[in-house]
Amino acid sequence: MPKMPKPGATPSPAPLITPLAAQRLRPVFVDRWSDKVRIRTLRPSEVTSEIAEWLTDPAVMEALNAPQKAMGLEAFRVYVASFDNLKRNLMTILRRPDDTPLGLAVVEVDLRHRLGSLHLIIGDPENRGRNMAFEASVVLLRHFFL
Numbered sequence: 001m002p003k004m005p006k007p008g009a010t011p012s013p014a015p016l017i018t019p020l021a022a023q024r025l026r027p028v029f030v031d032r033w034s035d036k037v038r039i040r041t042l043r044p045s046e047v048t049s050e051i052a053e054w055l056t057d058p059a060v061m062e063a064l065n066a067p068q069k070a071m072g073l074e075a076f077r078v079y080v081a082s083f084d085n086l087k088r089n090l091m092t093i094l095r096r097p098d099d100t101p102l103g104l105a106v107v108e109v110d111l112r113h114r115l116g117s118l119h120l121i122i123g124d125p126e127n128r129g130r131n132m133a134f135e136a137s138v139v140l141l142r143h144f145f146l
Contacts (some may be wrong), residue, residue: 027085044077053118054123
C-alpha cells in the first residue's frame with residue numbers, strides 16, 4: 001500500500017500516462033471511396049468557399065454539432081483544425097469521379113468503450129434526397145471495420 005505524503009512534501013514529477021497515451025495512438029486520416037463517393041479527412045487548407053456557403057444553412061450547422069449557428073470561412077478553418085483525427089474526425093464527402101464536395105461527416109469515437117457516433121450531412125442542396133448520405137455511410141462503415 002502506498003504511503004501517505006508527509007506534510008510539506010512535493011509530489012513526484014512522474015508524468016501521468018493514460019491508457020490511450022500508453023497505446024501511442026496516432027491520428028487516423030481517412031481516404032476511402034466507392035464508385036459513387038469518396039470520404040476524406042478534411043484539412044483546414046482544403047476548406048473552400050463552396051463548403052463555407054453550406055455553413056449558412058442551419059441544418060448543416062446542427063448536424064456538425066458546431067459551436068455557432070453560422071461561421072465564416074476562417075472561423076470554420078479554425079474549427080476544422082480543432083479535430084484530433086483520433087477521437088474526433090471531420091471528413092468531406094466528395095462525388096466521384098470528379099471529387100466535387102457534396103457534404104460533411106463527423107465521427108466521434110470513445111476508444112476506451114469502443115463506441116462511436118457518425119453524423120452525415122449533404123451540404124449541396126441539389127444532392128439531397130439522392131442517397132448520397134447512404135452511400136457515404138456505407139463507405140465509412142467499411143472503414144470502421146477495416
